[in-house]
Amino acid sequence: xxxxxxxxxxxxxxxxxxxxxxxxxxxxxxxxxxxxxxxxxxxxxxxxxxxxxxxxxxxxxxxxxxxxxxxxxxxxxxxxxxxxxxxxxxxxxxxxxxxxxxxxxxxxxxxxxxxxxxxxxxxxxxxxxxxxxxxxxxxxxxxxxxxxxxxxxxxxxxxxxxxxxxxxxxxxxxxxxxxxxxxxx
Numbered sequence: 196x197x198x199x200x201x202x203x204x205x206x207x208x209x210x211x212x213x214x215x216x217x218x219x220x221x222x223x224x225x226x227x228x229x230x231x232x233x234x235x236x237x238x239x240x241x242x243x244x245x246x247x248x249x250x251x252x253x254x255x256x257x258x259x260x261x262x263x264x265x266x267x268x269x270x271x272x273x274x275x276x277x278x279x280x281x282x283x284x285x286x287x288x289x290x291x292x293x294x295x296x297x298x299x300x301x302x303x304x305x306x307x308x309x310x311x312x313x314x315x316x317x318x319x320x321x322x323x324x325x326x327x328x329x330x331x332x333x334x335x336x337x338x339x340x341x342x343x344x345x346x347x348x349x350x351x352x353x354x355x356x357x358x359x360x361x362x363x364x365x366x367x368x369x370x371x372x373x374x375x376x377x378x379x380x
Contacts, residue, residue: 271296
């Protein structure tokens with residue numbers, strides 16, 4: 196909680212850590228491994244092709260990805276499939292976390308990225324702080340990007356983070372590379 200509050204305080208103050216080239220696919224793979232502790236038997240599909248490089252702060256990007264995965268695990272019943280994908284679309288790196296759970300009610304969508312906002316009536320969150328998605332937004336915006344919430348194909352929630360690709364990005368990852376799935380359960 197303290198680390199989350201410090202991250203948000205740095206974002207509020209406009210204090211940025213130095214950005215360096217970071218492979219977003221590698222960060223996502225590490226976060227998926229770490230999030231497995233709270234997975235509650237959620238099958239996870241990974242679509243993490245070759246390197247997708249952004250200019251950023253590795254620890255903050257890791258926290259952002261971990262928060263999205265934990266959010267999917269904590270707000271869906273055990274056994275609900277979750278997908279983590281990273282790819283490139285034009286000049287943007289795209290990180291997507293989607294689940295087949297109940298989705299986000301329309302009345303909660305307006306404020307889901309606000310601090311301390313939590314899903315109404317969801318008893319699975321326990322003592323969660325309600326900071327996870329506000330951190331996701333702060334990290335995305337601090338890296339020159341954005342985050343959006345959509346309905347997942349087949350039902351559920353789909354969070355999409357778009358970040359500018361690094362100038363060092365090779366042309367092998369241009370175009371849409373999200374689509375292939377590798378399963379891990």
